[in-house]
Amino acid sequence: YSTVPVIAIDGPTASGKGAVAQAVAAHLGFHYLDSGALYRLVALLALDNNWQQSDELTADKISELVHWANTLNAVFDVEHGGEYILLNNIEVSARIREEATGNMASKIAVCQPLRAALLQRQRDFAQSPGLVADGRDMGSVVFPNAPLKIFLNADARVRAERRYKQLIGKGFSANMSDLLHDLQARDARDMSRAHAPLKPVEGAFVLDSSSLTLDETVKAVLDLYAAVADSTAV
Ligand code: CDP
Ligand code: CDP
Numbered sequence: 601y602s603t604v605p606v607i608a609i610d611g612p613t614a615s616g617k618g619a620v621a622q623a624v625a626a627h628l629g630f631h632y633l634d635s636g637a638l639y640r641l642v643a644l645l646a647l648d649n650n651w652q653q654s655d656e657l658t659a660d661k662i663s664e665l666v667h668w669a670n671t672l673n674a675v676f677d678v679e680h681g682g683e684y685i686l687l688n689n690i691e692v693s694a695r696i697r698e699e700a701t702g703n704m705a706s707k708i709a710v711c712q713p714l715r716a717a718l719l720q721r722q723r724d725f726a727q728s729p730g731l732v733a734d735g736r737d738m739g740s741v742v743f744p745n746a747p748l749k750i751f752l753n754a755d756a757r758v759r760a761e762r763r764y765k766q767l768i769g770k771g772f773s774a775n776m777s778d779l780l781h782d783l784q785a786r787d788a789r790d791m792s793r794a795h796a797p798l799k800p801v802e803g804a805f806v807l808d809s810s811s812l813t814l815d816e817t818v819k820a821v822l823d824l825y826a827a828v829a830d831s832t833a834v
Contacts, residue, residue, distance in 0.1 A: 605730040607825055608738035611752035612787045612798060613702065614759035616809050616817055617734035620752060623818040625732040628825070633725040635735030635742065636705065637676065638718050640696045641687050642668050643704035653707060662713055669717035697770065699782060706786045712795040737796035739804055748828045750821055751800035754810040756784055
């Protein structure tokens, strides 16, 4: 699906995918795709329309999701020395990172027509000289021919602590036991869904970052990529 090299980084919430993928992309001069942000943007539209976490995904709701995905008006800008995201010309950089948004994203992400509607938009990020993409199904569905696939994992408690620090650092309030509970619920839903479930795809390198620093994890991915690039001359 793409002629440029893609590094696919999949894994559960707060395993470090985003931080690692951005650092690897910066190091290689590659583009970066945060696929979860697309699901989070559609989740924001659902929340703006007063959807509840407990709502059933009826046929009407599914067509609404597909419509939002097809008409998604989003701007991603990482040049501002941080993340800057616009949805329908309104800045949502902070709201998109709230746990409520992530939980709604995980809820709507079970919907296959929504996933199909977001597919091409994700593939369009594969531009020269290459792409680092993070999410749940980068290696399995979106970029199945990626020369390097990583499954990044870490203990649930370590991940909850990372997310806690990250949220507090951004000025949000957070509670460890709620975070751990939500994170485990989200993992369970992401792993058990029928379409594009979260699991290491064949050929993926499983990397456990529980006891690694961010820099060590980034280096591990760069080393793996150097080995792959050497052997395939990409
Ligand atoms: O940062 P975190 O891992 O918490 O979440 P994210 O990557 O922003 O993704 C939010 C939710 O979107 C996940 O819980 C998944 O259910 C869904 N998602 C997905 O289904 N497929 C992707 N490629 C990326 C995210
Ligand atoms: O994208 P994902 O939800 O998988 O995680 P993230 O938002 O990239 O990372 C969660 C937090 O863990 C960030 O603040 C990272 O700096 C931190 N972290 C990490 O990613 N890797 C480590 N080995 C240690 C900390």
